[in-house]
Amino acid sequence: SALGDDQKAISIWQEIIPSDIEEVYLDLIRKYIDRRDFESALRYCDELVGKRPNSPVAHYMRGVVLYNMADLKNAQIELERSIKLNYRLADAYYRLGQIYAMQDKPGEAIKMYKLGRRYDPKNADARYELASIFMGKGKEKYAVAAIRSALAVDPNNKKFVSMLKGADYERAARVLDRYLRENPDDQGARFILAKLRVKLGDVLAARRELEEVSRKIPRISPLRKEVHIELGRIYEKENPQKAVLEYKRAEELGGVQMELLQKLLRTYRKEGNEEKFIETAEKLLNLDPQNAGLEYELGLIYEKRAETAHKLGDDKGYKRNVEKALKHLSNAAKIDNSNLRYNLKLAELLERQHKMKAFRIYSDMIDYYPDNADLYYRRARFMLNFGVGPQSALIFDMEDIISDLQKAIQLDPNHAGAHRLLGKVYDREGDVKKAMEEFEKALKFDPRDVEAMLYLAGRYSEMGKIEAAIPLYEKALAIDPDNLDAIKDYAFLVLANDEKRLPKAHRFLERAYRIAPNDPLIVMNYGYSFYLMGNPQTAIGYYLKALKLDPTSVLTRYNLALAYEAVGEVEKADQMWREILKLDPKSRYAKVARERLKR
Known part of the structure; x- marks a missing residue:
């Protein structure tokens, strides 16, 4: 500017x-x-x-x-x-x-x-450009006519125009060669001669001509992009990197030929240049709107971008990228409407957006693929999770959900997801025994099923089977070490029941504290682990922080009072006991407080 x-x-x-x-x-x-x-x-x-x-x-x-x-x-x-x-x-x-x-x-x-x-x-370059397009399309007669038209711009070229009448490529090349001896600065004509030499198999001479044109042709000429494309084609065999550079230059100058865009698409995919890949893919789809595979690939890219935006808390970016992902995935499914992969990805994304269309897609795919167990599982999952109103009331019958899951298991008895989901259904229905049986099967067929581990660990804990619960929590945390809910539940059991595992629980609580330093329960239990390991003074600091985060917590005051007593600060301990009596005089902690205050 x-x-x-x-x-x-x-x-x-x-x-x-x-x-x-x-x-x-x-x-x-x-x-x-x-x-x-x-x-x-x-x-x-x-x-x-x-x-x-x-x-x-x-x-x-x-x-x-x-x-x-x-x-x-x-x-x-x-x-x-x-x-x-x-x-x-x-x-x-x-x-x-x-x-x-x-x-x-x-x-x-x-x-x-x-x-x-x-x-x-007076615009000869425009005619040369047309000649180049016709040559690329294999239209020899029209290409030669366009060359004649370009030379006819200058009345002094009458003899060459006449010589080109009815010419084929070989004769046209001879005429242009003679013409350029008299007019060596006509870079448009030299470019066309180079293209003709390629057609006639003289690639070495063509490359020399093109390299000269590339150096001398004006930047504003519409032929520049064509020159770079031709050089790229020639360089492809001997120097692929140089070819890519020429193709990129052609695109920068406005090249939109399908062959060029396809080559660049492969290049940008290989380079991992997502922005240029998207830009090139969008252009290609304008030229070839029936390319379902490319639509699908773009859909996956935008889905990944949406996930990244969601993790960063960028709501606008998330919504924008989800819309683009849905657009491209929908296009892919429309172009190839029975393609299972395209439809499943589209339905999966729609399901995450709580769109009823996902249910219809799963049903349509079941019609196409009635023996596909995963389709029944996915439809059941949608029905179980799709609710309406403030209470998310289910609009599908549990019988239909169970029927789909049983069908999935009938078709594939080892389908871990179907067993897990059936376990969740039975749990909702209040049949804990059947629920646990299904979660056990899910874990058998998928030993890394964290959800099944945590459900079973929680149920074993409720049943007082601590020795069965704790190892399941440890297996789950080995797979998902940042699962805060699992760390809380695991730490609660270990701190209360298993002194040998105390160092491991302490390490998990330290990890949880780094992730969520303002979670009062994590802060308190982290402090309690210090207390149990014989460091009440450090525990006090975490208890005080937990109390700031949750000023109404009776349990934190209870633990803080014990820690104060352990370090000999009786007055501060008594203050905590009195606060417990005031906050919750009927609790078991109040009973302990009264006994402590009597001393």
């Missing part, structure tokens, strides 16, 4: 925008195009078209942006609108010609270029 600071220039333009100055909009749009930020460019195009619906340039610029995004269908609509509003827009005709050529419509493409030539008779 004139200011030498792109971001500053953009900010100033954005401040001026409300004044509704068309030229300011256009400058801003061009700036975003230069920055390859097509979404922002399109947003300002939309604003400009809204304010100036009869502006041919506004529609033309919108067409250019859409073309750069490889949305050729909508680019064509905008370019046609711009011509209706101003039939002298030569560049709009050229752009339309490129679109028609890429769509294998050579007649329409030539017609557009002839119209463009009428209003821009």
Whole structure:
């Protein structure tokens, strides 16, 4: 920019925008195009078209942006609108010609270029570009006609134009070779000659021509991107890294050919360049909207981004990425509606969003794959977790849920998830015995099922089977060492029942304290572990912190009073005993307090 600071220039333009100055909009749009930020460019195009619906340039610029995004269908609509509003827009005709050529419509493409030539008779590069497109499409007759048209821009080239009449590629190459001896600075013609040499098998000569063109061709020439594409093709075998660099340069200059985008997609996937992969994939989908695999891949990327945003507490980012993931996964499932992988991923994400559509997808897939145990399990899981209203009341019958789970187990007796979920259903129904049996089976078929471990450990603890509960907690924590609820329950059992495991419980409590230093129960139990290991003074510090976090806790006061007594601070201990009597005079802790205060 004139200011030498792109971001500053953009900010100033954005401040001026409300004044509704068309030229300011256009400058801003061009700036975003230069920055390859097509979404922002399109947003300002939309604003400009809204304010100036009869502006041919506004529609033309919108067409250019859409073309750069490889949305050729909508680019064509905008370019046609711009011509209706101003039939002298030569560049709009050229752009339309490129679109028609890429769509294998050579007649329409030539017609557009002839119209463009009428209003821009000196533009040879546009004709060379059309020749390049036709050569890529295998349209020899039309390619040679476009070369003739390019040379005809200069009346002095009549003899060469005449020599090209009815020529094939071999003859066209000889004519251009002669032409360039007399006109060595015509880089467009040299580029076309290089392409012809490739067609005729003389790759070494083609590379020399292209490398010269790459150095000399003006930056503003529309042929620059074509030059880089051709160089990339030649370098692919001898120097793949150099080829990738050329393809990237071509894309930066606005290349939207499918072959180019496919090569770059593979490159960005391999490099792990997610931003460029997404940008390129979106362009490819505009050219090939039936690519279900690519839609699915984008859906997975956005799902992963949504998970990252959720972990960071970025609600807007989470919602935005979930919407994009759902869009692409839905597209994949629509394109290939019986594909199990696409539909399961879509239903899984919809299920996490509590959308009823997930149930319908699971049901549809069961119709396609009636012997798939996992589908019955997933549908049952959805039915069990889908509730309405403030109390999340179930709208599905438990009988239907149990039926699906029993069907899943019938089809796959070793399906750990189905056994676990059936255990949860029985637990809800109050049948603890059956619930435990199913959780035991889940753990048998999946020895790393933490949920099953914790459920069984909790039930064993309630039944007084401490020796059975504690090892299950330890197994669960070996797999999920940051599970705070598991640490709390495990520590409670160990601190009260198992002196040998005290050091291990202390280490887990230390870990929990680092994760949640403001959880009063964790702070108190961490302090209590110090007390049991013979360090009451350190325990007091944690008890005081726990009391600040939960000033109503009778248990913390009880432990604090014992610690004060252990270090000889009887007055402070008595103060705690009196507070316990005041807070909860009927508790078992109050009974101990009365006995202590009698001494």
